[in-house]
Amino acid sequence: MNVAKNIELSEGLVITEMDCKSNKEALEMLSEKLFENNYVKETFFENVIKREENFPTGIKTKTIGIAMPHTESEHVNKSTISVGILKKPVIFHEMTNENETVEVNIIFLLALADAKKHLNVLQNLVEIIKDEIILKSMLNMSKKEIVDLLNKYIN
Amino acid sequence: MKKKIIFVCATGIATSTVVAEKVTEYCKEKGINVEYQQCNVASLPTFDGNADLIISTTNVPYKLETKVVNALPIITGFGEEELLDKIVDILKEE
Numbered sequence: 001m002n003v004a005k006n007i008e009l010s011e012g013l014v015i016t017e018m019d020c021k022s023n024k025e026a027l028e029m030l031s032e033k034l035f036e037n038n039y040v041k042e043t044f045f046e047n048v049i050k051r052e053e054n055f056p057t058g059i060k061t062k063t064i065g066i067a068m069p070h071t072e073s074e075h076v077n078k079s080t081i082s083v084g085i086l087k088k089p090v091i092f093h094e095m096t097n098e099n100e101t102v103e104v105n106i107i108f109l110l111a112l113a114d115a116k117k118h119l120n121v122l123q124n125l126v127e128i129i130k131d132e133i134i135l136k137s138m139l140n141m142s143k144k145e146i147v148d149l150l151n152k153y154i155n
Numbered sequence: 156m157k158k159k160i161i162f163v164c165a166t167g168i169a170t171s172t173v174v175a176e177k178v179t180e181y182c183k184e185k186g187i188n189v190e191y192q193q194c195n196v197a198s199l200p201t202f203d204g205n206a207d208l209i210i211s212t213t214n215v216p217y218k219l220e221t222k223v224v225n226a227l228p229i230i231t232g233f234g235e236e237e238l239l240d241k242i243v244d245i246l247k248e249e
Contacts, residue, residue, distance in 0.1 A: 051165060051166065054165070055165030055166075055196065055213050055214070056166075057165075059227070059230060059231055060231070061231055061232075062233075068169070068170075069168065070168075070169055071166065072166055072168075073168065093212060095170075095211065095212060095227055095230075096211070096213060096214055096225050097214065097225045098214055112167060112168060112169060119173070119176060121170055122169060122170075122172055122173045123173050123176065126173050126229075127232055129230065129231065129232075129234035130231065
């Protein structure tokens with residue numbers, strides 16, 4: 001296993017059954033987890049929000065909306081992914097069309113210190129996003145199951 | 156055939172990286188050698204006119220000389236095949 005290509009994933013960074021009124025609230029909760037565990041700097045959260053406002057990351061798949069917010073590597077200490085599963089979807093805007101809204105149930109908050117190094121991780125995440133069955137099953141998984149799933153596909 | 160492509164996304168690191176890999180591999184299979192650069196959308200105007208194609212996974216709020224293609228299908232899988240073929244066609248024309 002080539003350690004450089006893989007990233008650390010942990011249950012402590014997964015929040016299931018999130019109940020939030022806005023995408024900002026959800027992102028705040030997930031960013032907190034990352035900051036508490038030293039994966040990101042203090043500036044991470046505000047930059048994720050700023051970026052999301054200017055360059056949204058919502059993606060509509062056939063059934064479930066997802067979002068993959070992230071920001072520049074300078075705000076990241078160590079690469080990882082924080083996952084949020086929402087009972088009731090929150091609104092994000094669509095990646096290539098900021099006027100379109102997406103109802104998001106799964107948030108993959110990416111903390112990437114070096115995207116080129118983690119190309120594998122990104123490619124595999126995209127494969128998960130394309131798979132309706134996996135996305136749907138994630139809605140009911142426990143934190144451990146989600147981490148196991150991501151580890152299986154991404155690492 | 157050798158072509159130059161600029162891959163752009165908002166931060167210039169995440170989605171543009173995935174798309175760049177997919178597209179260059181596909182083009183290679185079709186006999187097109189791709190030389191590419193990645194950038195974020197803010198710096199895109201400085202690269203305009205310097206490439207055969209711009210492939211983007213974000214809104215490009217500028218009027219540019221170079222043709223721009225929306226690459227979101229490569230991330231969602233919807234219409235990915237058609238998009239890749241379209242890219243090859245455009246490159247062969249340029």
